[in-house]
Amino acid sequence: MSTEIVQLRRRLVEFLIYSSTQLELPPIVKYSALSLFFDRFRPSVVRFLQKKKAEHWLLQPLTESNLQLFVLVSIWISCKMHCTRGLSVHSLKSFGDKVITEQLFMVRDFVDAELVFLRVLKFDIGTLNIAYTLLEDLFIQFKEVAKVGELLNFEACMDMMDLLYEKEETSLLYQSTKSLAASILVSSYIITVPKQLYEFPILPWVKMVTNKEEKEVVELVGYILAHVLYSHPS
Numbered sequence: 298m299s300t301e302i303v304q305l306r307r308r309l310v311e312f313l314i315y316s317s318t319q320l321e322l323p324p325i326v327k328y329s330a331l332s333l334f335f336d337r338f339r340p341s342v343v344r345f346l347q348k349k350k351a352e353h354w355l356l357q358p359l360t361e362s363n364l365q366l367f368v369l370v371s372i373w374i375s376c377k378m379h380c381t382r383g384l385s386v387h388s389l390k391s392f393g394d395k396v397i398t399e400q401l402f403m404v405r406d407f408v409d410a411e412l413v414f415l416r417v418l419k420f421d422i423g424t425l426n427i428a429y430t431l432l433e434d435l436f437i438q439f440k441e442v443a444k445v446g447e448l449l450n451f452e453a454c455m456d457m458m459d460l461l462y463e464k465e466e467t468s469l470l471y472q473s474t475k476s477l478a479a480s481i482l483v484s485s486y487i488i489t490v491p492k493q494l495y496e497f498p499i500l501p502w503v504k505m506v507t508n509k510e511e512k513e514v515v516e517l518v519g520y521i522l523a524h525v526l527y528s529h530p531s
Contacts, residue, residue, distance in 0.1 A: 303464065305361060310335070310462045313368045316396060320384065322376060324455060328429035329375035331462055334368055336471050337418050345417045355410055362400040369393055370410045374422055428471055429458065431478035438506060439482065443497040450489040454481050457525055467524055470517070479503045480517035487522065 440446035
């Protein structure tokens with residue numbers, strides 16, 4: 298994979314995270330949008346173009362500005378699913394004017410982009426089983442059964458999830474959502490809970506609640522920690 302493509306992916310990840318933060322949206326919206334855009338839209342759009350021979354100007358050429366528009370659309374769709382008060386297209390367009398600097402999109406472009414996005418995904422926008430929701434559920438269960446659960450930092454869990462989206466090879470972990478959720482929980486336990494308080498048998502517990510083998514979780518934890526600690530040293 299070329300350096301240019303790698304850098305573009307990182308910029309788009311940062312753009313999505315920044316936009317979600319600036320719009321003050323809950324984490325579930327951010328992670329649903331990450332899943333919709335990076336796990337589904339980007340892998341599918343090339344096949345969509347080849348099969349449909351689509352000639353929509355938003356897809357040909359697929360510029361960085363157009364991709365930023367589709368990122369905002371993924372946030373918009375996620376907000377419709379998870380926010381009690383949705384994000385209006387006019388609010389999104391106003392925000393887009395501030396953050397997409399290379400091109401000015403009209404309200405109609407956002408509406409068109411949403412339809413194109415949904416067609417590429419074949420209207421499959423379910424996000425109930427994404428890694429974030431499984432991780433959040435595991436975190437709640439863990440706090441109920443272990444005293445050290447109060448020391449486990451959920452922000453650290455989310456930081457790891459963000460970092461794993463930066464590269465194509467690490468984002469592939471999101472294809473196994475339950476294994477990833479379990480491994481991120483264990484990784485956060487190792488990083489944020491003081492070693493002298495390592496009293497809870499977290500690996501057997503994770504195996505019990507997720508039905509994932511300890512060996513698989515341990516291997517994933519090692520991979521995650523290597524990426525997080527060595528790629529982004531504090």
